[in-house]
Amino acid sequence: MELRDISRRVGIAAGVVTVLALAAPYAVLSGGAYASQLADYYASGIVGGAGIALFALLSAVVVASVDRGNLDPGTLAGAAVVLGVATTLSAVAWATAIEPSPMFRDNLWLVWHARVVVALSVPIPVAAAVYARDLLA
Template sequence: MNLRAVSRRVGIAAAVVTVVALVAPYAIITGPEYASQLASYYASGAVGWSGIALFALLAAVVIASVEQGNVDPGTLAGVAIVLGLATTASAATWALAVQPTAVFRDHLWLVWHAPAVVALSVPLPLSAAVYARAVLS
């Protein structure tokens, strides 16, 4: 088993899955009565949903570009760890800041959405750390 290749794929997949799970309520919850509630839901936290998505997608790009050889692989692997940690930390602060609204009453699964996004983001820094260790050894 090639740990370097597996951890690279897991990191990229974790970043993409985090973003897809993050934006899922936009695709599932429809109706003009929920528009302002979803907007306040996603704006919660220090950086909101856009910061989480930015960190996750940037981490995926960095992890994918380590093997290209344009920049020192050790440096990019370290940047991937930092971006993975930033993704998970911003997702956690967002999940803690979310305030339930009427949309939660109509869509009970939304109560578990923010914690699920945090849980899905955890493999990102872990796989980035494993990948960095494989790159540096």
């Protein structure tokens, strides 16, 4: 397989997996007792969980559409790198801004959730950068 194709697939998969991992607490804990705490959890940080999901999905779409030929591939590859970096930086800002709540005491896996989201978002800019480098070389 060609390096460009592999990095494109990794970038798309990383964007989708990041969003799925980000949504896990909402899918598991969306109930009456934790509703306000879960809302605060996702609203933490500069752009919150919704912003991270938006950046991750937009990154996946841009990486997937580079070879379609509608716009200059170099421009789209650069935009994918910027969006990937924005995804990871917003995930880091979100993870550092989360305030522990009683919800964490009852669900200990939430202590690691934000760190996992950050770790899963790292391949997005890396794959986009590898794709851009191979495209422009």
